[in-house]
Amino acid sequence: MTATALHPTRALPTPTTRALLACGALAGPVFVGTGLVQGLTRAGFDLTRHPASVLANGDLGWVQITNFVLAGLLTLAAAAGMRRVLPGRWGPRLLAGYGVSLLCAGAFRADPQDGFPLGTPAGPPSSVSWHGTLHFVCGGLGFAALVAACFAIGSHLTPARAWYSRITGVLFLVGFAGVASGSASPAVVLGFWAAVVIAWTWLATTSTHLMRRTVA
Secondary structure (H helix, E strand, O other): OOOOHHHHOOOOOOOOHHOOOOHHHHHHHHHHHHHHHHHOOOOOOOOOOOOOOHHOOOOHHHHHHHHHHHHHHHHHHHHHHHHHHOOOOHHHHHHHHHHHHHHHHHHOOOEEEEOOOOOOOOOOOOOOOOHHHHHHHHHHHHHHHHHHHHHHHHHHOHHHHHOOOOOOOHHHHHHHHHHHOOOOOOOHHHHHHHHHHHHHHHHHHHHHHHHOOOOO
16 A cells, blocks of 8 residues: 555546645745845845844835735635645645744734944844734744644645644744744844745645645
8 A cells, every 4th residue: 555545635636726736835925025026125124033034124115915815815725726636634724824824923023123224223123013922923924834734734644744734844843933032143043044944845846746635
């Protein structure tokens, strides 16, 4: 018996299901690509000091806000596609929770910090705004949902992909714990950027795998 037979999909992917899963394959490249282009071109932004969230500030802040909203919608679509092909419900629900958190991240901006946008004092914000607080809370809940989704969705995949999902969840949790600690170390900030790329890569590869997967 193959590993796929041990963890059968609920149904053969339909064109609609494949389109939904394709959204999951696109979400990461769109989000990470847009964030990196901004990070490398916007004055005052430093990838070693600033998380992507602060890009929502300034005259071009609408670009990152749109990026959050689009990534959230694509993630919700991917969750709907996974709900159609995976036997368990919790994995897609948790992934949908992460999608909602991205929408909230677009609605509630992180506070300016450490010289970005230009003119902002160095260091962390002297006080945290209500929208900055909501951004952090929604982000924390969403990141927790994503970590749990990695484990829940991985449990329905082949052994190798299950381990890949678990390792992704652990690495993302470590990356988030670093920035949540308040550390501004370049290693911690870059570690979180790496964790974000790892998590989006997992969503893209898992969505692509499920697009091609059939019941054995």
